Amino acid sequence: DIQMTQSPPTLSASVGDRVTITCRASQTVANWVAWYQQKPGRAPNLLIYKASTLQSGVPSRFSGGGSGTEFTLTIHSLQPDDFATYHCQQYKAYPLTFGGGTKVEI
Amino acid sequence: QLQLQESGPGLVKPSETLSLSCSVSGGSMSEYYWNWIRQPAGKGLEWIGRVYPSGSVVYNPSLESRVAMSVDTSKQQFSLKLTSVTVADTAVYYCARGECAGGNCVFFDYWGQGSQVSVTS
Numbered sequence: 488d489i490q491m492t493q494s495p496p497t498l499s500a501s502v503g504d505r506v507t508i509t510c511r512a513s514q515t516v517a518n519w520v521a522w523y524q525q526k527p528g529r530a531p532n533l534l535i536y537k538a539s540t541l542q543s544g545v546p547s548r549f550s551g552g553g554s555g556t557e558f559t560l561t562i563h564s565l566q567p568d569d570f571a572t573y574h575c576q577q578y579k580a581y582p583l584t585f586g587g588g589t590k591v592e593i
Numbered sequence: 594q595l596q597l598q599e600s601g602p603g604l605v606k607p608s609e610t611l612s613l614s615c616s617v618s619g620g621s622m623s624e625y626y627w628n629w630i631r632q633p634a635g636k637g638l639e640w641i642g643r644v645y646p647s648g649s650v651v652y653n654p655s656l657e658s659r660v661a662m663s664v665d666t667s668k669q670q671f672s673l674k675l676t677s678v679t680v681a682d683t684a685v686y687y688c689a690r691g692e693c694a695g696g697n698c699v700f701f702d703y704w705g706q707g708s709q710v711s712v713t714s
Contacts, residue, residue, distance in 0.1 A: 490656075521700035530687055531638065531703035536694065542702065574638055578697050582653040583640040 489513055489577050492529045493586035500591060504565045510558045510575035519579040522551055522560045525588075526571045534573075535560065565591070595620040597688050599708035605682075606635040606714055613677040615688030615705055618669065622646050626691030626699045627664060627671045630705075639684075643691055643699065644671055677710045685709050 490513035500506050503593040510520065518538035523531035533542045535551035538558055550562045562569055569591060597640060601613035615627070629641040642652035642671045644662040656675070664671040685707040693701030 517697075519697045521703075530689075530707050531701070532704075533700065533702050536700045536702075537696070540610075540694075576638075576700060578700050579653055582655070582701070585638040585640070587637045 488582055489516060489580055491575055491577055491584050491586040493573075493575055495589060496587065497590045497592065499593070500565050501593065502565055502567060506562045506565055506591060506592075508560045508570050508573055508575075509552075510560070510586050512556045512558075512577055512579075514580035516557045516577040518554045519577060520553070520558045521576045522549075522553070523574045523576065524569075524571045525574060531574060562591075568573055577591065595703045597703055599686060599688050599705045601708060601710070603709055603711060605678050605710060605712050607679055607712055608677055610679050611673070611682060611686075611710055612671055613673045613686055613708060613710070615672070615712065616668075616670050618688075618691075622664070622666045622671075623709065624633035624671060626693070628689045628691045628699065628701060629662065629673045630687045630689055630701070631682075632687070633684040641673065641675075641686075653686075677689075680712050683712045685711065 492511045520538045522535040525531040539551045550561045572588045572590045596618045598616045605611045616644045626643045628643040644650045644664045661674045667709040687707045689701040690703040692702045
């Protein structure tokens, strides 16, 4: 299985900050990575796929980058609605796997 | 707007079978992959498996011996059965649509709200 390791597990930030979350794959996944936002008690919501393609309707302050084994999710100018947990996922190979999540808190 | 809705018992006894269904509305099931994903309380997401409208399935090897998925496109539903459950199977179970845009499959663009399943005697 391809292991996805996110860092940091928790991130403290303030409104207006730029924050970056990193996801490392245990082997190359090319650019087959998606990112999700999850709020407490809710299902995850797709933000980005193919490492850097913004899903329709997602604010442009979210951006994704990377290829191979290292990927980033950046939130430019953090908004109150962005405090949540973020998950990366690889879809290079089955079984599909997720990172452990990064909680962005105030 | 596509909507997915899980249904099934919230409590299952150890060693019994967990059964969930997912109803799909607002769109066709054709040409997409239909998935089950679970999340134990306070933990990360685990992909369980996927079914295609043809009936083709792929399961997570960690659960493969206990999992069965099926699809009924005429009813716009797909289902999950997990046998011989233990307390470790207690989780929120999500159904989700798998998309292949841009090449490889799949990432998840539509999710159900989730169904809490607790394994307890």
